Amino acid sequence: MGYNIPVMEDNLTLYRSMLLIRRFEERLLVEFSTGKLVGTTHTYIGQEADATGIFSVTDAEDVVFSNHRCHGHFLAYGGDAYLLAAELMGRKTGLVGGRGGSQHIHWRNFYTNGIQGGIVPVATGMALAEKAHNTGKVVLVFTGDGTLGEGVLYESLNIAALWKLPILVVLENNRYAQTTPVEKGVAGSMAARFEAFGIPVWERDTTDVLEIRSTAREAISAVRSGAGPASMILHTYRFSAHSKGDDPRTPKELARIRRFDPLTVHGMRLTDPECTKAESEIKAIIDEAFSRADADPFPSLGVIH
Numbered sequence: 665m666g667y668n669i670p671v672m673e674d675n676l677t678l679y680r681s682m683l684l685i686r687r688f689e690e691r692l693l694v695e696f697s698t699g700k701l702v703g704t705t706h707t708y709i710g711q712e713a714d715a716t717g718i719f720s721v722t723d724a725e726d727v728v729f730s731n732h733r734c735h736g737h738f739l740a741y742g743g744d745a746y747l748l749a750a751e752l753m754g755r756k757t758g759l760v761g762g763r764g765g766s767q768h769i770h771w772r773n774f775y776t777n778g779i780q781g782g783i784v785p786v787a788t789g790m791a792l793a794e795k796a797h798n799t800g801k802v803v804l805v806f807t808g809d810g811t812l813g814e815g816v817l818y819e820s821l822n823i824a825a826l827w828k829l830p831i832l833v834v835l836e837n838n839r840y841a842q843t844t845p846v847e848k849g850v851a852g853s854m855a856a857r858f859e860a861f862g863i864p865v866w867e868r869d870t871t872d873v874l875e876i877r878s879t880a881r882e883a884i885s886a887v888r889s890g891a892g893p894a895s896m897i898l899h900t901y902r903f904s905a906h907s908k909g910d911d912p913r914t915p916k917e918l919a920r921i922r923r924f925d926p927l928t929v930h931g932m933r934l935t936d937p938e939c940t941k942a943e944s945e946i947k948a949i950i951d952e953a954f955s956r957a958d959a960d961p962f963p964s965l966g967v968i969h
């Protein structure tokens with residue numbers, strides 16, 4: 665199709681994908697202080713193993729619906745760092761002409777929307793279309809623990825199960841919805857919410873990209889086989905604030921969860937020279953992405969070109 669979609673099969677490629685997300689978003693937080701970015705941002709730092717593991721086993725033509733915390737999903741999907749940087753800087757050359765910003769981007773079969781839960785019925789409709797056209801594509805939709813409070817999620821699960829739609833609902837439980845800890849926002853069992861509709865659940869509490877990859881492979885192949893919807897519940901950790909500064913967690917808690925850093929967990933499988941080389945290659949990609957984007961023009965106030 666002329667697109668550069670990376671094939672993530674070996675340990676180094678998986679590590680590089682997670683590192684690209686980590687360093688890209690660290691750079692984003694720095695760029696905010698320079699005033700070069702527009703809107704807000706929600707970083708994926710800490711959760712990188714989820715997207716990387718999942719997109720290492722999807723097909724290039726599968727359809728993805730992401731949310732407000734979308735940069736990591738986008739980069740793991742194979743999205744281009746420069747196009748994303750240009751979008752975040754509001755430039756004409758950005759993914760959607762500099763009009764979408766951080767939360768509303770589109771590229772190939774990748775769509776995002778910042779409204780909690782709002783994207784789930786849209787993804788369900790797309791799954792219906794893929795089934796009607798017999799494309800064999802799987803639709804993936806990313807949600808969070810906070811999204812469990814949105815009723816439209818359950819309406820969508822009902823229809824998806826009734827009509828056996830090819831959709832995988834990924835629930836990333838990073839244990840907080842903005843500043844609300846999951847214990848104060850979610851009653852009962854997460855898995856039971858899916859099981860009530862007869863939707864199978866693959867649930868893991870891990871930041872190991874290899875474990876997530878093998879779990880995703882099972883869940884996605886179940887959906888692709890025509891069995892209907894499936895879900896993945898991934899318990900993970902968000903290391904940064906919800907957006908830029910809103911974080912009720914103590915330094916002690918933040919230090920504790922850092923022990924689950926997916927880069928450390930997976931980095932143990934690589935040699936030091938491999939890690940060092942990956943660092944310098946990723947740094948070059950990010951430096952180029954931001955400096956190139958910074959030289960690009962802003963869009964005019966008229967029609968998007």
Ligand SMILES: Cc1ncc(C[n+]2csc(CCOP(=O)(O)OP(=O)(O)O)c2C)c(N)n1
Pocket residue numbers: 706732733778779780781807808809810811812838840841842906
């Ligand atoms: C309908 C709606 N209500 C409120 C918000 C504001 N908001 C943005 S993210 C968020 C919390 C989401 O929590 P969760 O689903 O756990 O995702 P996470 O941010 O942890 O990735 C809220 C309340 C929103 N975007 N949409």
Ligand SMILES: [Mg+2]
Pocket residue numbers: 808809810836837838839840841842
């Ligand atoms: Mg959350």
